[in-house]
Amino acid sequence: MTPQFYVAAMSDRPDGGIYRYEMREKAMPPVQVGFTPMPNVNYLAFSPDRKYLYSTCTVDGHAGVASFAVGADGSLTFLSSMTSGGKAACYVITDPSGKFLYCANYLTGDFAEFRLESGRIVEQTKLVRHEGHGPNAARQEGPHTHFTNMTPDGKYLIVIDLGVDAVFTYRIDPEKGLDAANPKVLKVAPGDGPRHLVFDRSGKIAYLANELGNSVTALSYSDGEFEIIGKVSTLPRFWKGDTKVAAIRLSADERFLFASNRGFDSIAVFELDGKGGMKPSDMVLSGGSSPRDINFLPGGEWFGAANEFSNVVVFFDYDGRGKLTPNGFQLQLPRPLHIFW
Structure with a gap:
């Protein structure tokens, strides 16, 4: 199949939903080949076998999750949706068995587990809320779950909470789902406001994006536990304005790390x-306002920045040695939030 990618565009208007593109020729711009309407979609995830795709969304005005069947050509057919049990659903992931779906609800500081059958969201089985707060009164007045993902060993669900400056790992049973009792917890520096992380292929090193701290923390990982290795700033040394970190990505060869401000x-x-x-x-300007997501495109020679508040995805050529160069191609989309494939 021709290499493809999707962009989640968050809007409650008819143009909000999931846009699908093909990379038909190596040096040529991607071509839109599909669009699936979905109100306020902002994050996407495949099932382990890639037969189904899951998204955040709104359902009858409430935060929710949705599922789609993925066709042989990459097209999406709506299957089901369900409210998420909280406010501001912002991240979804399945467990390795594909039997459970997890969703982080940012504003209510909780995350939900759903049981899946043949790709459909059947029922919500758990809703877990964190407690506590951080030193940033404006952003950390309570818990704010921002990320769910599986550890590389498939044993644990990672839940990152910006509001309490912590990374939680919960054990997963492939038949029973999440064990909500006694998670392992890594506390980061107060006020760092951790957001997302990525693992390298070894599964032993992870990189954590700190939204409020404007930094990246390197972590070691083993059997559900993280330890801090070091931290670097994502900003120039004389920058003094308001800013916050969003997305974090690795190059295919894992020689370079990219984080958006x-x-x-x-x-x-x-x-x-x-x-x-x-x-x-x-350090490269994103070409727009508020790059909520950044990602490589299939093939690794194109790189995109989804600039949320200027409604544009700006593209770059990647030289394989850490250098991004704007190539002039852009996509005008309503509030693009996620570049996914």
């Missing part, structure tokens, strides 16, 4: 040593 609208690039060491390498 919103406010100082840019992409920070770091050279990696494979052991958790990070060295600032470059």
Whole structure:
């Protein structure tokens, strides 16, 4: 199949939903080949076998999740939706068995578990809320769950909570789902406001984007537990304005790490040593306002920045050595939030 990717565009108007694109020719711009309407979609995830796609959305005016069957050509057919049990659903992921779906609800500081059958969302089985707060009174007055993902060993669900400066790991049973009791917890620096993380292929090193701290923390991982290796800033040394970190990505060869800044609208690039060491390498303007997501496109030679508040995805050529160069191609979309494939 021709390489494809999706962009989630968050709007409650008819143009809000999931846009699908093909990379038909190596050096040519992507071509839109599909659109699936869905109100206020902002994050996407495949089932482990990639037969189904899940999204955040709104359902009857409430935060929710939705599922779609993925056709042989990459097209999406709506299957089901359900409210998420909280407010501001912002991240979804399935467990390795594909039997459970997890969703983080940012505003209510909780996350939900759903049982799946043949891709359909059948029932909500758990709703877990964190407690506590952080030192940033404006942003950390209570818990704010922002991320759910599985550890590389498939044993634990990771839940990152910006409001309480913590990374939680909950054990997963492939038949029973989440064990909500006694999670393992990594506390980061007070006020860092952790947001998202990525693992390298070894499964032993992870990189954590700190939204409020405007930094990236390198972590080691083993059997549900993280330890801090080091931390670097995502900003130029003299920047003083309001800004916050959003997305974090690794290059295919894992030699470089990319993190987006919103406010100082840019992409920070770091050279990696494979052991958790990070060295600032470059800084590139995102080409718009508030790059909520950044990602490579299939093939690794194109890179996109989804600029949320200027309604544009700006594209770059990637040279394989950490250098991004704007190539002039853009997509005008309503509030683009996620580039996914």
